[in-house]
Amino acid sequence: xxxxxxxxxxxxxxxxxxxxxxxxxxxxxxxxxxxxxxxxxxxxxxxxxxxxxxxxxxxxxxxxxxxxxxxxxxxxxxxxxxxxxxxxxxxxxxxxxxxxxxxxxxxxxxxxx
Amino acid sequence: xxxxxxxxxxxxxxxxxxxxxxxxxxxxxxxxxxxxxxxxxxxxxxxxxxxxxxxxxxxxxxxxxxxxxxxxxxxxxxxxxxxxxxxxxxxxxxxxxxxxxxxxxxxxxxxxxxx
Numbered sequence: 001x002x003x004x005x006x007x008x009x010x011x012x013x014x015x016x017x018x019x020x021x022x023x024x025x026x027x028x029x030x031x032x033x034x035x036x037x038x039x040x041x042x043x044x045x046x047x048x049x050x051x052x053x054x055x056x057x058x059x060x061x062x063x064x065x066x067x068x069x070x071x072x073x074x075x076x077x078x079x080x081x082x083x084x085x086x087x088x089x090x091x092x093x094x095x096x097x098x099x100x101x102x103x104x105x106x107x108x109x110x111x112x113x
Numbered sequence: 114x115x116x117x118x119x120x121x122x123x124x125x126x127x128x129x130x131x132x133x134x135x136x137x138x139x140x141x142x143x144x145x146x147x148x149x150x151x152x153x154x155x156x157x158x159x160x161x162x163x164x165x166x167x168x169x170x171x172x173x174x175x176x177x178x179x180x181x182x183x184x185x186x187x188x189x190x191x192x193x194x195x196x197x198x199x200x201x202x203x204x205x206x207x208x209x210x211x212x213x214x215x216x217x218x219x220x221x222x223x224x225x226x227x228x
Contacts, residue, residue, distance in 0.1 A: 009154075041221075044218045095216075103159075104149075
């Protein structure tokens with residue numbers, strides 16, 4: 001089946017630095033990918049929709065200047081958390097659709113210290 | 114707007130017992146329903162989905178869910194659970210039967226199987 005690969009699986013960074021998370025569709029093309037955030041023991045909250053070749057669409061309340069999304073090719077979307085702070089610590093998950101099903105990456109656990 | 118409510122945040126059951134995880138949705142348009150499973154520190158895996166046709170859908174590992182339009186529900190059931198079924202389960206609703214789309218997720222139900 002289709003596979004979405006997310007990298008890195010976990011990252012620890014210092015407060016004030018930036019972190020880039022990659023999401024790749026390995027065996028299919030995805031013009032649209034989605035980025036979710038999940039707090040401990042909570043559900044997934046959609047952050048933004050990543051569109052290949054155009055600007056991402058952000059959900060209400062999500063700071064677009066803080067969470068930079070780039071969808072430069074049909075198989076790669078990146079999420080950059082800029083000037084990270086401890087409150088940005090979370091589990092970030094991407095997804096891409098193949099046919100009638102959404103495939104999810106393994107997730108990235110970000111810890112900002 | 115669409116919304117999903119999972120009525121139970123935690124469900125503990127004994128191994129080989131039956132289980133039902135409840136999911137209710139709200140939508141003003143046609144709905145397409147999904148159940149996903151999440152193991153610790155991992156992404157989500159599709160368990161089963163309802164797009165059209167038979168209202169009873171099954172997964173390969175013994176789970177089934179029934180779409181009930183009148184009760185706006187999509188409860189997940191398994192007649193006999195195994196230790197390996199311990200995970201977080203999410204119900205989700207979409208607007209279309211195909212193509213990339215936003216999914217709205219429920220709060221999740223943590224299923225714990227006790228020996």
